[in-house]
Amino acid sequence: MNRPQPVERMVEIIKKLPGVGPKMAERLSYHILKMSQGEVDRLLDSIQKARQTMKSCSVCYNLSEYDPCTLCSDSIRDHSTICIVETPQDLIAVSKVKEYKGLYFVLGGALSPLDAVGPDDIRIDKLIKRLKSDSITEVIIATDTDSKGEITAVYLAEIIKKLGVKVTRLGYGLPVGGDIEYADEVTISRAIAGRKEM
């Protein structure tokens, strides 16, 4: 016997979500079938409400209930510096750092030649347009430190420098609170290169 068709359909659709394998999709589906109607209503409602209320800020492309978002419309922040991140989640992580008072720009991904993600697939044109129109003096690149993020950072730095804007990249080194035993070679090598006199 196979799974009944309505369950099979639900499993197939849930399986397409990121990080959800076939076993996990099955587990989630059967769990959803066992949930109370109230619980299912809350789940579906939270998805629908979030989809309805969240929009992309037309300045920085952060997800927000407002456009421009609360960061872009905050006159106290430093509007001459922007930090480039790949995703809205990355923006939230950086925004927890109180010392940073500038604005942001969400690329919506990273360049990835292997996955055929080129400059036209992320918001590079919109970034250039913003750099040209707003009076921005420094761009901090905070793309991921994996190969895609690195390629993107190098590509962006090249373009942005041509516009006469200062470009920096987040510093490399050991993560704070980490055990050196578990740090990889490349990170340690970068930490040595970036060592500071005590």
Added chain:
Amino acid sequence: MNRPQPVERMVEIIKKLPGVGPKMAERLSYHILKMSQGEVDRLLDSIQKARQTMKSCSVCYNLSEYDPCTLCSDSIRDHSTICIVETPQDLIAVSKVKEYKGLYFVLGGALSPLDAVGPDDIRIDKLIKRLKSDSITEVIIATDTDSKGEITAVYLAEIIKKLGVKVTRLGYGLPVGGDIEYADEVTISRAIAGRKEM
């Protein structure tokens, strides 16, 4: 900055699903926000349709579009033997074994003294009622082989034997296609006890 409230609510609700941690819930939520309206509609519709159409079979408690389910209403199957499983997913796994022609009974869980799951929390009373009313001559216990499944099997065997019904448990041993190197001690010990002359 924290996550906007509608996203936060979605993350909190998704986080409660089994096997979904905080990071996974965030990833799923932001993915859902990026999905096309058509994709979201298909996801929500598949959940609602499955919830509406799937019911518990009143004989074996399998999830089915029909009541009694197609297995219980199949007159060709052997109605004198039932296989006890914990969940509808387990039933599907056993039903792939073509040699087994009997019926099923879905307990809806396993006894777990540590989690305060007792005989009244799973369908033991319904099982006894069925064993008393239907003319069943053999019960095969196919609960999981973890400690909860084991406790449940021992408990059930005791009760069922008193009803004068033959009780068996699925055999232990090495899983087919497995590497002995990765088999645990207890499994190997069971496989030795159950060794067959060649």
